[in-house]
C-alpha cells in the first residue's frame with residue numbers, strides 16, 4: 001500500500017502544554033484510518049496541524065510527495081469535516097454543498113452547469129437525492145452529517161479529516177452511519193482520517209487504527225492487532241476490555257495482590273509490569289472447582305451483573321479490593337445467575353493472557 005501522508009517529528013505546544021510530542025507517522029492511500037485516544041491525548045490537534053489550522057513548531061508534514069506544512073489550509077488539498085457540521089443555516093442542502101466549490105480560494109468553479117452536475121453527483125454519492133431544495137434546518141442529524149461530508153467531497157480532496165464526525169448523533173444513528181461512512185469512502189477512494197474517543201467505533205471502522213496516548217503515537221496497526229495485542233498497559237486500559245493486574249514476575253509466575261498467576265501468553269516489554277486478561281476470556285466457576293492444567297485463575301467475590309443486550313457483564317472484587325470484569329456472550333450459552341457477596345473461581349487459559357514486564 002502506498003503512503004499518502006508522512007509526519008516527521010511533529011511537535012506542537014499550547015503555551016506550556018505539549019499537545020503533540022514528536023509524532024512520526026505514515027498513512028496509506030485509499031484507506032479508512034481511525035484515530036483513537038483518551039481526552040486530551042492530542043487527537044484534534046493532530047488533525048488541525050495536518051489541515052493547516054495550527055502551525056507546528058518542529059517537524060515536517062508531506063502529502064502526496066510534497067511538503068505541505070508551510071502551505072495555508074486551502075492549498076493543501078485536504079478536506080475537514082467538523083463535529084458540529086458547521087452548515088449555513090439559511091442555505092438549502094444543494095447550496096451548502098455548492099458553496100465551497102463556487103467560493104474556493106483555488107480554482108473556483110464558475111460555470112453553473114458544472115457546479116450543478118458536480119453537486120448532483122456528490123448528492124447521489126452520499127445518498128441525499130430528493131432533498132436538494134430542503135433547508136438544512138429541515139433535515140435530520142444523519143442527513144446533516146452527509147451534507148457536511150458532501151460539502152467537503154465536492155471539492156475533490158485527496159484526503160478527508162473527520163473530527164468526531166458521529167459525536168453529535170444519537171446512538172442508533174451513530175451505528176448506522178458507521179457503515180455509511182465506510183461505504184461512501186470506498187466509493188470515492190479517498191483516505192479518511194477519523195478521530196474518535198470510542199474504542200468500539202475505532203475498531204469497527206478503521207482499516208488501520210492509530211492510538212494516541214499522552215500526546216504520542218502509542219500504537220499503529222490493524223484493528224485485530226490493536227484489539228488482541230495492545231502494545232502497552234495504557235493501550236490495553238484504553239480499549240476497555242482487559243482486566244489489568246499490576247505485580248511482578250517471580251520465577252515462572254506473575255505475582256499480583258490477588259494471587260500468583262502462572263506465566264503464559266504473549267510477553268511484551270513495559271516499564272510497569274502488568275498482567276492483562278480480556279473480559280470475554282474468563283469463565284466463572286464454583287469456588288472449589290479444580291483448576292484445569294493450562295489454566296490460570298483467581299478467587300473473587302461476585303458483586304453484580306449488567307445486561308447489555310448481546311452480552312452480560314459481571315463484576316467481581318479481588319482480594320486486594322480491585323474490580324474484575326467478566327463478559328459472557330449470550331450467543332454462547334443461556335446466562336447463569338450468581339449470588340452476590342459469594343466467592344467464585346475466575347479461570348482462563350494461561351495462553352490468553354498478555355504479560356507486560
Ligand SMILES: Nc1ncnc2c1ncn2[C@@H]1O[C@H](COP(=O)(O)OP(=O)(O)OP(=O)(O)O)[C@@H](O)[C@H]1O
Nearest residue numbers: 014017019037038039040041042043044045046197
Ligand atoms: N487552544 C488551546 N489552548 C490551550 N491548550 C489547548 C488548546 N487546544 C488543546 N489544548 C490542550 O492540548 C492538549 C491536546 O488537546 P486535544 O484537543 O488535541 O486533545 P483531544 O485528544 O482531541 O481531546 P478530546 O478527546 O477531549 O477532544 C490538551 O491538553 C488540551 O488541553
